[in-house]
Amino acid sequence: MSNAASELAALSVPIVGAPMAGGPSTVRMAGAVSDAGGLGFLAGGYLSASGLGEQIAELRAITERPFGVNLFIPAPRPADPRAVSVYLNEISGEALRQQAELGEPRFDEDDFSAKLELVLAERVPVLSFTFGCPSEQTLARLREAGLSAWVTVTTLCEARRAQAAGADALILQGIEAGGHRSSWTDEDESGHGLIALLRLVGSEISLPLIAAGGIADGAALAAVLCAGASAAQVGTALMLSPEAGTVPSQRELFAEHRPTRLTRAFSGRLARGILNRFMAEHGANAPSAYPEINNATSPLRARARERGDHETFNLWAGEAYELAREGPVAEIVSAMGAEARQVLRELAERYASG
């Protein structure tokens, strides 16, 4: 059994906490998922290496269980500056309205190399990647250091490339998932429903698969296990817990039954969130320009979040967000595990013969 397979088999609940960068994921959430028998994740995206180092230390102070860190693979090159400037001109009125400035549309690599070295030095058990795949050399270094490297993919093609590069496990992100699409290029039309993706990839790839996207209860967890997942990665399902950093104005929206949509309006990269005015007004015009747009809108989003103006900041959430429950992370994780076991037992009995 591979490292990744044995780590996953060792979980008493086949649930991985999703790394929700930018606020919703917290050190407490990661610790609570791991302590509940799942695998908690720190969201390394947007953090500096020193910020991530602090979170790792804090997490180790509250749990002795294994955990993971997620990092964003940097974009290969800066976006077209003209497209960025046309869009920033369009949203300049939004910044005025929030009494905020637009940030610099900076291209950066999210401190990736420094965070990678930190995670290696810290011997974090599991490292997952979003927006692409590390090089074969990097994956080999991680393997030699005893880390398990999980690569997020959205298509069979990406899954093949991640396996060839030496990934230890794959996180399959279905089109249902909240937050940024983890496709390796920011395309409009790629992506699959989660069950189809699990079956397409599972029919060809022998790595352990972690299913992500719209999994908010134990029945959905049982479903992805049937479709070949070793575990489910859940994020939105934990967003109403006290451990989550979800702001109050977003928590309130979970009861409103709005649809979710994919948009580039906030970050310049496709991401799924609860539909609001900013998405409706600017989504059609936002270019593919990440991280430039994300950096530029950051102050205005922060200001809107502080003010509770939920029509102006990003409300990342998966398609099944309405099923998210309140309560401590430990209770949610345990309840999902128990529900999944019950569903599997009942159906195995019902279809025992035939």
Place this chain on the structure above:
Amino acid sequence: MSNAASELAALSVPIVGAPMAGGPSTVRMAGAVSDAGGLGFLAGGYLSASGLGEQIAELRAITERPFGVNLFIPAPRPADPRAVSVYLNEISGEALRQQAELGEPRFDEDDFSAKLELVLAERVPVLSFTFGCPSEQTLARLREAGLSAWVTVTTLCEARRAQAAGADALILQGIEAGGHRSSWTDEDESGHGLIALLRLVGSEISLPLIAAGGIADGAALAAVLCAGASAAQVGTALMLSPEAGTVPSQRELFAEHRPTRLTRAFSGRLARGILNRFMAEHGANAPSAYPEINNATSPLRARARERGDHETFNLWAGEAYELAREGPVAEIVSAMGAEARQVLRELAERYASG
């Protein structure tokens, strides 16, 4: 237990054959699904009432088992004729190339009323609807006549309305599904991954649910059962069977690993098919104008199909089409049922305690 629930519980394999109008579904396929312990469906869309009557008679000659008929709910009003004519001008060169004429962009109601009366008179056991919901009065008539009425939905909102109107069961079509989206209005962005849709609807609606979209093997069947479906509706999974009307040039493409896309290029209504040149060239410009565009492109598609020119006709298929297997319908249905049972048994054992 409702009629629909007991019909579904009586199936020895929880599989419903999808009605694939326009060729792929055949009387033989419907009979084979029902004989294998599932529920076969005739695709009533595009047929005249007399044509459908002949198919019902033929089906009853080859099986004594229950079966269903699917009908298309007519569009509420004709499309904008200017949008239609601009698009037909764009694709006139395609017709020339096929040495075909474009058909008349006719608005019609697909002989709906006559087919509805026929199905009532014939006491067909199950009637399913696509593209909308019959009136309360119609659903009451069907119920009084002892027919089970299943309504296809793509969102929780449609599910609520179908329940309120008196549907006996709901077919939940996930975004993965091949062929036409069965949304009640032809929108760009609505729809859900199948598991999220099952959980969202199942958390609120008590009707039996049939899951449709990307279900090509027993593991996917087990997955949708876990997520709350009473049965899976499978279409693409049967398209390589000898009973299917799938043309040879489309069968060959199943081995090619092309992506699928949603398009209005062929019919004026969003539908999922394997990506080809016609979709790539015209998809972005096709208006929402069904059935007008469908009627207009019909001769050119028929001609391309005859010639085996798979770049020019509609290659409807679901996201998991690459997993479709060859072999008789009875074998596919039985194998999927056996695989699902095995998956459920193994997982129930693996997660028995904890």
